[in-house]
Amino acid sequence: xxxxxxxxxxxxxxxxxxxxxxxxxxxxxxxxxxxxxxxxxxxxxxxxxxxxxxxxxxxxxxxxxxxxxxxxxxxxxxxxxxxxxxxxxxxxxxxxxxxxxxxxxxxxxxxxxxxxxxxxxx
Numbered sequence: 438x439x440x441x442x443x444x445x446x447x448x449x450x451x452x453x454x455x456x457x458x459x460x461x462x463x464x465x466x467x468x469x470x471x472x473x474x475x476x477x478x479x480x481x482x483x484x485x486x487x488x489x490x491x492x493x494x495x496x497x498x499x500x501x502x503x504x505x506x507x508x509x510x511x512x513x514x515x516x517x518x519x520x521x522x523x524x525x526x527x528x529x530x531x532x533x534x535x536x537x538x539x540x541x542x543x544x545x546x547x548x549x550x551x552x553x554x555x556x557x558x559x
Contacts, residue, residue: 445463445464445465445470446462446463446464446465446466446470446473446474447461447462447463447464447495448460448461448462448463448473448474448477449461449463450477450481453490453549453553454553456486456488457488457489457490457553457556458481458486458488458489458490459489459490459491459492459549460477460478460481460489460490460491460492461492461494461495462474462491462492462493462495462496463494463495463496464495464496464497465496465497465498465499466496466498466499466500466503466506467498467499467500467502467503468500468502471500471502471503471505471506474503474506475506475509475510478506478510478513482510482513482514482517485517486519487513487514487517487518487519487520488514488519488520488556489510489514489519489520489521489522490521490522490524490546490549490552490553491507491521491522491523491524492524492525492549493523493524493525493526493527493530494524494525494526494527496526496527496530497527499530499533501537504533504534504537504539507521507543508539508542511542511543520544520555520556521543521544522544522545522546522552522555522556523543523544523545523546523552524545524546524547524548524549524551524552525547525548525549526545531545
């Protein structure tokens with residue numbers, strides 16, 4: 438977990454199933470802390486973990502820099518036969534994905550179980 442002051446960002450990771458990890462993000466994801474999320478994701482990639490369920494239920498705000506961090510992580514994951522599936526996305530955050538056109542590129546699931554299914558049927 439990481440977070441300080443006004444730029445609070447908490448990132449929790451856990452293994453859901455062998456080879457599939459959850460990354461739970463809470464707080465604001467912007468220029469002041471996107472590097473923290475990137476470090477956590479890169480740590481998982483260094484361990485050979487490329488199938489990630491990204492739980493956004495606690496995210497309050499995502500800037501363009503935060504979106505860039507997620508997209509670059511998606512690229513790394515897909516280049517290594519993995520993917521990111523976003524789950525429990527708040528309506529305000531989903532609107533950001535929709536308005537940016539990223540909703541057509543990213544994968545979403547209603548909950549963790551449905552996200553994991555997207556990896557097992559792929």
